[in-house]
Amino acid sequence: MSFDNAYEAIMEGSDETHWAFGTGFTDALSGVDRAVPSDVDSGDLATYCLMLGDDALVLSQRLSEWCSRAPELEEDVALANIALDLLGQARMLLTRAGEIEGAGRDEDALAYLREEHEFRNVQLSEVDCGPGPGGDFATTIARLLVFSSWRLALSQRLVSSRDPVLAAVAAKAVKELAYQRDHAAQWTIRLGDGTEYSRERMIAGLDRVWPFTDELFTAHPVETRLAAVGVAVDPATLRSEVDGVLDTVLGAASLDRPTVGSLSTVVGRDGAGRGGRDGVHTEAFGYLIAEMQHIARSMPGATW
Amino acid sequence: MSEPRSSWPLYEVFVRGKRGLNHVHVGSLHAPDDEMALRNARDLYTRRNEGVSIWVVPAAAITASSPDEKDPFFAPSGDKVYRHPTFYAIPEDVPHL
Numbered sequence: 560m561s562f563d564n565a566y567e568a569i570m571e572g573s574d575e576t577h578w579a580f581g582t583g584f585t586d587a588l589s590g591v592d593r594a595v596p597s598d599v600d601s602g603d604l605a606t607y608c609l610m611l612g613d614d615a616l617v618l619s620q621r622l623s624e625w626c627s628r629a630p631e632l633e634e635d636v637a638l639a640n641i642a643l644d645l646l647g648q649a650r651m652l653l654t655r656a657g658e659i660e661g662a663g664r665d666e667d668a669l670a671y672l673r674e675e676h677e678f679r680n681v682q683l684s685e686v687d688c689g690p691g692p693g694g695d696f697a698t699t700i701a702r703l704l705v706f707s708s709w710r711l712a713l714s715q716r717l718v719s720s721r722d723p724v725l726a727a728v729a730a731k732a733v734k735e736l737a738y739q740r741d742h743a744a745q746w747t748i749r750l751g752d753g754t755e756y757s758r759e760r761m762i763a764g765l766d767r768v769w770p771f772t773d774e775l776f777t778a779h780p781v782e783t784r785l786a787a788v789g790v791a792v793d794p795a796t797l798r799s800e801v802d803g804v805l806d807t808v809l810g811a812a813s814l815d816r817p818t819v820g821s822l823s824t825v826v827g828r829d830g831a832g833r834g835g836r837d838g839v840h841t842e843a844f845g846y847l848i849a850e851m852q853h854i855a856r857s858m859p860g861a862t863w
Numbered sequence: 864m865s866e867p868r869s870s871w872p873l874y875e876v877f878v879r880g881k882r883g884l885n886h887v888h889v890g891s892l893h894a895p896d897d898e899m900a901l902r903n904a905r906d907l908y909t910r911r912n913e914g915v916s917i918w919v920v921p922a923a924a925i926t927a928s929s930p931d932e933k934d935p936f937f938a939p940s941g942d943k944v945y946r947h948p949t950f951y952a953i954p955e956d957v958p959h960l
Binding site: 631749 | 867899903
């Protein structure tokens with residue numbers, strides 16, 4: 560018995576029962592009722608989908624910056640896989656946002672043709688964590704650890720959202736995020752408990768992203784209103800669980816929780832803070848979307 | 864704390880496509896330790912539903928037969944027909960014999 564490549568051995572007989580989970584691909588949203596529950600404000604729901612979709616889209620773009628630049632080939636593939644998982648979540652959420660909005664904007668129009676202040680992502684997802692002067696691999700891992708721990712806790716609750724589409728997207732995301740959190744935790748432990756030098760870099764990475772963590776647990780009025788009708792999750796309710804996860808990982812990595820303070824926020828006339836959820840972003844964000852959007856904008860309607 | 868190394872060790876990866884089948888060697892990868900090797904294998908070799916189980920083995924732990932010894936090592940079994948189950952009728956509904 561001989562094979563031209565190793566996979567033929569697995570696929571021997573070329574009948575699809577040899578594939579562990581079959582060869583078909585399932586659509587997470589297949590058969591899901593797309594009607595907005597009658598007592599839910601559709602404007603709020605569209606905005607909420609944008610918020611969660613933009614979080615995933617922007618971090619996906621950031622992680623893609625590591626393509627061909629990761630420390631090892633294996634890690635390059637891992638980060639790209641994570642970026643693609645997040646892009647998949649973003650696509651479903653932006654499509655949903657456009658559909659509820661009803662103004663004819665699809666996922667591409669929302670991703671490529673909005674201005675900086677129209678993006679609703681938390682600032683943690685846009686921070687430049689490297690490669691390059693903004694950070695390094697450890698900083699990227701620090702951000703991924705915080706982001707995936709938070710988004711996993713959020714998605715686990717959204718599985719029982721009254722909006723069937725949000726619930727279905729969350730159910731798919733939970734599996735992906737559990738892996739992402741594990742990947743980040745594994746590296747945090749290895750770098751934190753590795754050499755003096757790797758420990759130094761990991762501590763610097765955590766210090767860099769820590770000022771952006773408070774925003775993750777601050778409810779925007781849209782989130783508060785939707786949480787009241789069982790559609791969204793009030794992010795403040797996630798704090799103790801996420802803190803517990805982060806403390807466990809940091810403890811295993813022999814690291815202390817960073818003591819750097821929260822980023823000061825822009826305050827509106829009503830006295831309330833304004834952050835990424837309101838379209839207020841960091842300086843780096845303009846460069847990020849310029850790179851993400853420039854092909855779509857310079858060659859409108861281009862396909863490939 | 865461990866001593867720094869200049870590169871990661873090599874691992875060989877085995878994937879089992881379905882319950883009941885054997886693990887099959889699919890390739891190799893580099894990883895800093897056993898646990899990360901398993902995770903890297905998941906990313907590199909099971910992206911398209913290929914497996915339900917992965918083994919990773921440090922390449923250094925494998926003792927391999929040498930190509931130079933091919934004749935004395937393997938050739939003597941070539942003419943021993945009685946070692947092969949060629950004298951039985953194989954029922955058609957037994958797929959993995």
